[in-house]
Amino acid sequence: MSFSAIRMLSAIVGMVAASLLLPLAAAIRYGEHRAAMAFAIPMCASWLVTALLWRRRGGEARPLDVARAFRIVGGAWVAMSLFGALPLYFSGVFPSFTDAVFESVSGFSTTGASVLDDVESIPRSVNLWRCLTHWLGGMGVIMLVVALVPLLGSGGFKLMKAETTGPEKSKVTARVAATAKALWLIYAGFTLVETLLLRAAGMGWFDAVCHSFSTLGTGGFSTRNASVGGFGNVCVEIVVTVFMVVASVNFALYFRLVSGRVRDILRDSELRSFIVILLVTVGLVTIFNVADGATPASSLRVSAFQVASILSTTGFGTSDYTLWRPVAQLLVFALFLIGGCSGSTGGGIKVIRWTVLSKQLNREFRRLLHPREVSTLRINGQPGREEFVPIVASFIFAYLLLVFATAFFGALAGLDLVGAFTGAFSMVGNIGPAFGALGPSANYGFLPAPLKWWYCFAMLAGRLEIYTMLFLVGALAKRARFVVQYRRRGRWTAAARRTRQ
Amino acid sequence: MEFSKRKVIIVGAGFTGIQLARTLISDGVDVTLIDSDEERVRLSRNLLDCEVVEAEGTSPEVLKDAGVASASALVALTDVDEVNMVVCSIVGAAHPDVLTVARVRTDFYYSKAADGTTGLRIPGIDLALNPDVASAEAISSAIAHGAVGNIIELGGGFGIVSVQVGEGSVLDGLHLRDLPSLPGWRSLVAYVESASGASLPSGDTSMAAGDRVGILCPVADIADVFRLAAASDSSPLRRIVVLGAGTVGSMVADRQRPSRRTSFIASFLGKGSDDGREVVLVDSDEGLCREAAERFDDVRVLCGDMTDADFILEERLAECDLLVAASGNLDRNLMISAYMKSRGVRKAIALTESSDFDDVARKLGVDVAVPMRDSVVDAIVSHLRGRNVKAVHTVCNRNFEIVECDVASGSRVAGKALREISRPGEYLLLLIRRPGGDTFELPHGDTVVEEGSRVALVVRAGDRRVVGLFGGKA
Secondary structure: OOHHHHHHHHHHHHHHHHHOHHHHHHHHHOOOHHHHHHHHHHHHHHHHHHHHHHHOOOOOOOOOOHHHHHHHHHHHHHHHHHHHHHHHHHOOOOOOHHHHHHHHHHHHOOOOOOOOOOOOOOOHHHHHHHHHHHHHHHHOHHHHHHHHOHHHHHHHHHHHHHHOOOOOOOOOOOOHHHHHHHHHHHHHHHHHHHHHHHHHOOOOHHHHHHHHHHHHOOOOOOOOOOHHHHHOOHHHHHHHHHHHHHHOOOHHHHHHHHOOOHHHHHOOHHHHHHHHHHHHHHHHHHHHHHHOOOOHHHHHHHHHHHHHHHHOOOOOOOOOHHHOOHHHHHHHHHHHHHOOOOOOOOOOOOHHHHHHHHHHHHHHHHHHHOOOEOOOOOEOOEOOHHHHHHHHHHHHHHHHHHHHHHHHHHHHOOOOHHHHHHHHHHHHOOOOOOOHHHOOOOOOOOOOHHHHHHHHHHHHHHHOOOHHHHHHHHHHHHHHHHHHHHHHHHHHHHHHHHHHO | OHHHHOEEEEEOOOHHHHHHHHHHHHOOOEEEEEEOOHHHHHHHHHHOOOEEEEOOOOOHHHHHHOOHHHOOEEEEOOOOHHHHHHHHHHHHHHOOOOEEEEEOOOHHHEEEOOOOOEEEOOOOOOEEEOHHHHHHHHHHHHHHOOOOOOEEEOHHHEEEEEEEOOOOOOOOOOEHHHHHHOOOOOOEEEEEEEOOEEEOOOOOOEOOOOOEEEEEEEHHHHHHHHHHHHOOOOOOOOEEEEEOOOHHHHHHHHHHOOOOEOOHHHHHHOOOEOOOOEEEEEEOOHHHHHHHHHHOOOOEEEEOOOOOHHHHHHOOHHHOOEEEEOOOOHHHHHHHHHHHHHOOOOEEEEEEOOHHHHHHHHHOOOOEEEEOOHHHHHHHHHHHOOOOEEEEEEEOOOOEEEEEEEOOOOOOOOOEEHHHHOOOOOEEEEEEEOOOOOOOEOOOOOOEEOOOOEEEEEEEOOOHHHHHHHHOOO
16 A cells, blocks of 8 residues: 555544544543543544654655555545444453454444344443444445545545445536535434434433434444334334435435425436335235234334335344244345445445346346337436446346355354355345344354454445455455565575675 | 519529529529539539529628629528528628528527527528428328328418318219308318319319319318218327438427326326327437437337338338338338338328429328428428518429418409409419408408408419419519
């Protein structure tokens, strides 16, 4: 990594460090001294390093080529995950550094899979940090840096592209910094509204803030062992359900809503599909649960929450869906494959990709019946989007490859078929709970350390849509090979020099 | 006559330029033709009795030498829209009293004004003509009335439809004077074209099977009139195949595609309902097909050759209700229409070069032949004929013209009853609108022609005298 790249990483980690002020304040307020130190020390250390690196002149930012943009974004996410693990580890809540890293990655990638058995007994400031990582990771730390600091310059768009999700990345405004600012403002605005609503629904301020962070980032960490179900409050569940759906819609659409371009929203193909999928699944699951003896109202309450939670890849729970009848479980599993919308904070394969493929299937039917027909693929009412088909197909192939690799390692570590397979989808899709041994009532603490590290990779790869992490790993492997060769050649030239003498 | 002393400069000696020149020359106008293409100039010199200049029409020097200062009009008909506009602008700026006419086919040059009219708003251009739009509108109007024959729409909801009298139909063997006895007959026969030649009818004229008659009737009655005359089926045209994804074809497809009802929910879910109509657009050019597919969501676009029997079978093109051959290859349109009719297509409309092909089209069994170029010539001629002439339509193989004009003050016919001024066989007064009135009506013997009335006349082509009688001196 070049000096300028390291400087850039230090700035991004410094931004994450700044966000530690919030849990630090909470630790001081609640008198959690050890936790306060655990937040203060990494924060100060990070700022010190950043300050030192930026003090030195020179190392002017090179123009950012595509490969470097991928590497910087991948490196930044690894760096911030490791950094985020430090306060968790120092707080003494986590038994090992591996567990702290898993929790941190699970936080930043908005997965919400925890190694903790009991989250109610740990310091409140640590819980706040766990939920805050969701919030930072949801909209993206790099986008936050682009919004607040002009240091990335024109390369900012390339970096943001590697961080935001979906096959098509566009700026909602002409300038990238303005785009990032607008999206983060909308995001923060929703968080504020949800916090106020949760407070009004009867939650304490602390829980309300934590759950808002967790919901808007579509993460899934909670301050209760029984997740949102632990509050037993209908109003809370309704608010969380609504905001889980809100967070899994493309935030660019809210920007259009604010700027009055309602037509664009109505013709958005992805939103249409998303709403249809949501309504149909909620309806079916509600019916199946009524058939199992629940009253329609309570069934709707539980089903809507759980479907929204899985479709948005949040992973909150009010009920254990692994106890539902198999067909309802199957519907929930189908949602594992779909995920949120592109440009949202949700994970998964994304609705738009399935929309593109289903439209392509329709074209294929037409092509078979009318071989000489000339047809086009319309997305958001725009024709000529056939170019998406190979892009989407390649992505889904890569995604499934990663899922299978992850399932393989899970099975290798001794998980049963259901646990390994659904766990893999859950990790890569940033969902959190899975089925079987990794169901909503279990946690990830019992897994062997090597599998936890692989899961960390899978979660980050899923959050950054596969390619970024693959390129980072590829670049690291190349670098490693280069270093080995360089050493060998160095030794050889030294030997040659000696013989010449 | 003053009109004959006029001088018109035409830039662009293409098909339309030559046709316009010929029409004007036969009117006695002094025509100068300018074109930069050697071949075209040589051809025009051989064909036309007028001055032909081989030079760039955009050059002010050339225009000056051609005598633009003394011309009454300049018509730009080159293949390039921009050249046409520039020529008109140059002339319009230097000589504001010269009428400048440009042929401009590109849509985006036209804009809508506050009063709802669409036009070209570029200083110096007095009149802009788009033959593609005119043709597409003519085709659409023919489809709207069941593709029964050419239809010329006049004011006040009246139109002239040209139909062939069918064997055994009510009109077969009927004398014109007996027509009003038919129940619900609200029409007038404008011209009759029989084996012995074309004529303006009088009460004694009789119609026989195979004759072609032009009937003036309310537009709403066209289907009924056609049923009386030809006794053919008039079931709705549901499946329409349009050949040619170029400008005219696309415009026709656009106007014919299924109308969608869009409610809020339906538009959100991407669902809509249609009226069971299906439009298929066919072209052999891949690029044009792609463009059309991107433009129309609800039109099936096929890339193939209409003369390929396998292709026709594959897509069941022969089973359609209507074929509209509107490709850029105007000669081929007729041939393909005839071919498809023979394969079982119910109705066929062909876009042809000019009304010279009307006869051939009829013989080939093509229901409607829409001439591409006539609209331009008609529009220009009507403008050049004088202030009171509002529109001229050439009909019936160029034998007759339908002229809409205002009755000039001091005209010899003003204030007289129709009975006194009628000259059977020379002209026929079709419609009259009183000055200040807003509805047209069919005239009768006692109708008095007042000054300032708008009249529609059918006259022999090139007959200046009758038009002068009504419209006065230009």
